[in-house]
Amino acid sequence: MTLDVDIRARVGSFTLEAAITAAQGEVLAVLGPNGSGKSTLLGAIAGHLDHAGRHSEVTGRITLGERVLDHSVPPERRRIGLLGQHTTLFPHLSALDNVAFGPRAQRVHGDQATDIARRHLSDVGLSDLADRRPAQLSGGQRQRVALARALAAAPDALLLDEPFAALDVQTSAQARRLISELRDRISVPMMLVTHDPMDAVMLASRTVVLHAGRIVQQGSTREVLGHPNSPFVAAIAGVNLVSGHADRDGAVQATGNGASTIGTPTRWVGRGDRLGAGQTGTAVFSPSAVRIHAVSEAPGSDGSAPNTWTGTVTHLEAIPGGVRLFTAEHPEIAVECSSMTAVEAGVRPDAVLVFSILEHDVSVRRSH
Amino acid sequence: MSAASTTTPRVPGSVLRRIPPWLVVPAGLGALVLVLPFIALLARLDWSGVPSAITSPAAMQALTLSLSTASIATVTCVILGVPLALVIARSPQWLAAILRTLTTLPLVLPPLVGGIALLSLLGRSGVLGDALAVAGIRIPFTTAAVVIAQVFVALPFLVISAEGALRTAGTGHELVAASLGASRFTVFRRVTLPLVAPGLVAGTVLCFARALGEFGATALFAGNAPGVTRTMPLAIYTAFNGAGVQEDTAIALSLLLIIVAVGVLLLMRGWRADAVR
Numbered sequence A: 001m002t003l004d005v006d007i008r009a010r011v012g013s014f015t016l017e018a019a020i021t022a023a024q025g026e027v028l029a030v031l032g033p034n035g036s037g038k039s040t041l042l043g044a045i046a047g048h049l050d051h052a053g054r055h056s057e058v059t060g061r062i063t064l065g066e067r068v069l070d071h072s073v074p075p076e077r078r079r080i081g082l083l084g085q086h087t088t089l090f091p092h093l094s095a096l097d098n099v100a101f102g103p104r105a106q107r108v109h110g111d112q113a114t115d116i117a118r119r120h121l122s123d124v125g126l127s128d129l130a131d132r133r134p135a136q137l138s139g140g141q142r143q144r145v146a147l148a149r150a151l152a153a154a155p156d157a158l159l160l161d162e163p164f165a166a167l168d169v170q171t172s173a174q175a176r177r178l179i180s181e182l183r184d185r186i187s188v189p190m191m192l193v194t195h196d197p198m199d200a201v202m203l204a205s206r207t208v209v210l211h212a213g214r215i216v217q218q219g220s221t222r223e224v225l226g227h228p229n230s231p232f233v234a235a236i237a238g239v240n241l242v243s244g245h246a247d248r249d250g251a252v253q254a255t256g257n258g259a260s261t262i263g264t265p266t267r268w269v270g271r272g273d274r275l276g277a278g279q280t281g282t283a284v285f286s287p288s289a290v291r292i293h294a295v296s297e298a299p300g301s302d303g304s305a306p307n308t309w310t311g312t313v314t315h316l317e318a319i320p321g322g323v324r325l326f327t328a329e330h331p332e333i334a335v336e337c338s339s340m341t342a343v344e345a346g347v348r349p350d351a352v353l354v355f356s357i358l359e360h361d362v363s364v365r366r367s368h
Numbered sequence B: 001m002s003a004a005s006t007t008t009p010r011v012p013g014s015v016l017r018r019i020p021p022w023l024v025v026p027a028g029l030g031a032l033v034l035v036l037p038f039i040a041l042l043a044r045l046d047w048s049g050v051p052s053a054i055t056s057p058a059a060m061q062a063l064t065l066s067l068s069t070a071s072i073a074t075v076t077c078v079i080l081g082v083p084l085a086l087v088i089a090r091s092p093q094w095l096a097a098i099l100r101t102l103t104t105l106p107l108v109l110p111p112l113v114g115g116i117a118l119l120s121l122l123g124r125s126g127v128l129g130d131a132l133a134v135a136g137i138r139i140p141f142t143t144a145a146v147v148i149a150q151v152f153v154a155l156p157f158l159v160i161s162a163e164g165a166l167r168t169a170g171t172g173h174e175l176v177a178a179s180l181g182a183s184r185f186t187v188f189r190r191v192t193l194p195l196v197a198p199g200l201v202a203g204t205v206l207c208f209a210r211a212l213g214e215f216g217a218t219a220l221f222a223g224n225a226p227g228v229t230r231t232m233p234l235a236i237y238t239a240f241n242g243a244g245v246q247e248d249t250a251i252a253l254s255l256l257l258i259i260v261a262v263g264v265l266l267l268m269r270g271w272r273a274d275a276v277r
Helices: A038-046 A095-105 A110-123 A139-152 A169-185 A197-203 A221-226 A231-237 A339-345 B002-007 B021-044 B047-055 B057-089 B093-108 B111-122 B129-134 B143-169 B172-179 B184-213 B216-221 B232-241 B247-276
Strands: A003-011 A014-022 A027-031 A056-064 A080-083 A157-161 A190-194 A206-211 A214-220 A240-246 A252-254 A280-285 A291-294 A308-319 A322-327 A335-338 A352-356 A363-366
Touching: A003 A038, A014 A027, A014 A038, A014 A190, A014 A206, A014 A214, A027 A197, A038 A056, A038 A080, A038 A157, A038 A190, A080 A139, A080 B172, A095 A110, A095 A139, A095 B184, A110 A139, A139 A169, A169 A190, A169 A197, A190 A197, A197 A221, A206 A221, A206 A231, A214 A221, A214 A231, A221 A231, A231 A240, A252 A280, A291 A339, A322 A339, A335 A339, B021 B247, B047 B057, B047 B247, B057 B093, B057 B143, B057 B184, B057 B232, B057 B247, B093 B143, B111 B143, B111 B216, B143 B184, B143 B216, B172 B184, B184 B247, B216 B232, B232 B247
Parallel strands: A027 A190, A027 A206, A080 A157, A157 A190
Antiparallel strands: A003 A014, A003 A056, A206 A214, A240 A252, A240 A280, A280 A363, A291 A352, A308 A322, A308 A352, A322 A335
């Protein structure tokens, strides 16, 4: 069973255009910041876009396996499970009755519905807490009950809407593990909507990036996050993106995004595509792969060597275990290092430093 | 907040101490305004006459009529009011605002105006008067008129409480229930209603209390016939106006109505605490 979406959805003055596919047993990550259209996409698929009380309209086509989900198919007949950020467990029902809600609503006989519920509660490791009310469960336990409830209804597809956002670090790690086990166990397409690239890295083989109602990049998670094609996606993935033209040696001369504001253009070489002279291309690298040197001990800092540049530190930001710094000459390139490296290299505002990165750590792509 | 509550011991009165001291004066006066009249009423009571006054056939007749009409009115209000509240709560904002204003109108108008309005609609010379006469139905000055008057004045209390509860509950649970395959009616019965139960109980109590105390619209629209339309408030009014000699009876009947009202409030409060838990 495959979830195939090719729609244009309008809610108020916002429009979303998206053509995406989630295959059987696959997790497709939909990445994007708030307001990028993630909720509109989920609402259109689940069939409750018009519930917001605003004028909305969906054109195009949504198919799930053989079934066409047009506006004549109400949410209760779509067989699409929802797992949201806020655990919307029914507060007046026990954990078991919450999980049995789906089977009972689908007219499964009482005892049989309870059996199904017990099995699914046991699958998420919560058999002992079957009689608890949601208020008596922890956030992680509630999320597991919500997952069991969604699965007990035997959905043909599963929509996960920021399911880890409201959980603490440890609990969300457990919840991610649960979802990854699920992916291997059940064979329904899953769509994971998130603003956190970590979710895509850990769970999704393919990733779609949404921005202002449009898909800006889609492909394998490895490609999308490893080599973003735009500064927007690079910012989400947390990597540096430099664009420009190839010189005679095939190195990317930075003239677009990430280009030096003064002096000669930086040159970038790396693995990936081989560029012919004059072709446009991009170079992508992680801020933490950059090495920092004092000027005195810098290798070839005259500006002509590839993957090497000089900069004056403008400001520093604290990150877990270290610092992120920006320079006046390359304000769009972030550099990250551990606190110890920062001390040894003399990182502080106004310090002039030389930066370099190994060819192996730079990904180069030809632009289309 | 949690940090504050762990460092500050929970002492009764510690919260009260954060209120500006001079606010206690108007607060106390407010409480007195509410309570003093009842104390005065009890003080003026001729206790020796109370048993006979409140067990008299006329008093029992009025009480029975009051409780039965108020109960029927409350059930009617729940049956009509909950769906109305649901429609308002799920309407677009502009429509909800209009519906809410119309619903609250009987709340802000004097009940006497309500009585006149009901007569204008259902009275012999009212808008529907001829049609009702042809059908052989006479509403004014019957027990049915009492119930209609009570529904008219009490329905807004139920609708406002229920609508507030529905709005607070939101639609998140309903959407999830639908995604699990529940039909709209199943969602309403198994999710929406239980979620708003506490607010609904509170609204029902208010609704019943208002129906029990209804006087103005009833007096105009239903009249004051013993056993047919003379509910407790009308019986009290009649006794009080009985040339002064029966003033004690009026006070005794008032006491009876107060006891019934307080009893209902306590009963519902106990039930509501259960529902919340």
